[in-house]
Amino acid sequence: MEIRPIVSSLRRHKITAWLLIIEMALTCAIVCNAVFLISQRLDRMNIVSGVVEHELVEIKVADVGLHPDAKARVEADLAALRRIAGVTQVGVASQLPLGNSSSNNGIMLDPKQKMATINATMYQGQNLLQALGTQLVAGRNLGDGDYRDFDSVMKAAADGDPNDARMPKVVVLTQTMADRLWPGQSALGKQIYLGPVPITVVGVVAHLVRPNNFSLGSEYSMALPVRLTGEGDSSYVIRTAPSERQRALKVALAALKKLDPKRVVLQKRTWDEIRESYFQNDHAMAGLLVAVCVALLVVTALGIVGLASFWVAQRRRQIGVRRALGATRADILHYFQTENFLLATIGIAIGMVLAFGINLFLMKHYELPRLPVAYFPVGAVALWVIGQLAVLGPALRAAAVPPVVATRSV
Secondary structure, eight states, X not given: OOXXXXXXXXXXXXXXXXXXHHHHHHHHHHHHHHHHHHHHHHHHHTOOOSSOGGGEEEEEEEOSSOOTTHHHHHHHHXXXXXXXXXXXXXXXXSSOTTOSOOOEEEEBSSTTOSSOSEXXXXXXXXXXXXXXXXXXXXXXXXXXXXXXXXXXXXXXXXHTOTTOTTSOOEEEEEHHHHHHHSTTSOOTTOEEEETTEEEEEEEEESOOOOSSOGGGTTTOEEEEOEEOOOSSEXXXXXXXXXXXXXHHHHHHHHHHHHHOTTOEEEEEEEHHHHHHHHTHHHHHHHHHHHHHHHHHHHHXXXXXXXXXXXXXXXXXXXXXXXXXXXXXXXXXXXXHHHHHHHHHHHHHHHHHHHHHHHHHHHHHHHOOOOXXXXXXXXXXXXXXXXHHHHHHHHHHHHHTOOHHHHTTTO
């Protein structure tokens, strides 16, 4: 089809044409960035936690008053929980992956460093990695002989001797953290420093996500052999078959209450609920962005329909003349579709520039990553398709105008 008559016609309808171009440009810019933000949220929500999520439940309890036998009470709780039918592992946790409450520390490779190499989460608690079901990829797990009591560690830290026997001597960390600290090398046998305290790496796990602070490195995590003594509250991680979780949770609560009816239950939940709770804001934001994209595309499609219908009404005489001169219905249909395609292409080109500008703004003020180039052609194709579908109705009405009716007013 000849493009020149279409361009000539658009020059006589500059305002209408530019309205459509601007509408397409704004939609392209906003939708490209919105889809990118949605993909970022989805990637975040699908993060690998490194634990056997569908096999885990958490029970967090708090004692009423002070108990000098707190350590023995924790051991009694663990023994009672292990006796529950179907329970395969039980651990105590200082914090939990995706638990949204994090204890972190700066990690150094040399005690003389003025600044930490990285910031990492410190998981503590007896039998925690086994209960979480983390996958060991190198070395060994933490053993009973590695553990130090929390109270002893605190006293040793207060005394200031980095080589105090009461301090933990070994650590298990994630593969991501190991690769960051020693690229291309085995982490086993290497030392890290928590302040002046040297700790030897004895094991590496495939994955173990942080409780939060993903911006600091979502898998910069390590497990220290510190035995929690149960002062204040205790968080128990129970591992069982997926189908047994609710039953195990109910029986575990009864067992803990039997040992101390006065204790307060602060949390009782499956790991699916932990993940859902942590990502609830991301779910809401993704849903909102999807709604914005759909609304923009619908408004754009309606705008195209409205403007195309307006042009059809204005051009009835022109359509009639073309039909009288031999133009077929297909010719009229192709004319309007080509016209819409040209306007959409100009709008999309401008929209891509705007999308890039918006992304630069978001990168500067909200620390978002650069918008991948792949989103531009996807957005362009989507808008071309929407434009062609939206103009189809008015174009078919234009093609259906009989030549004799259109030319009576000439």
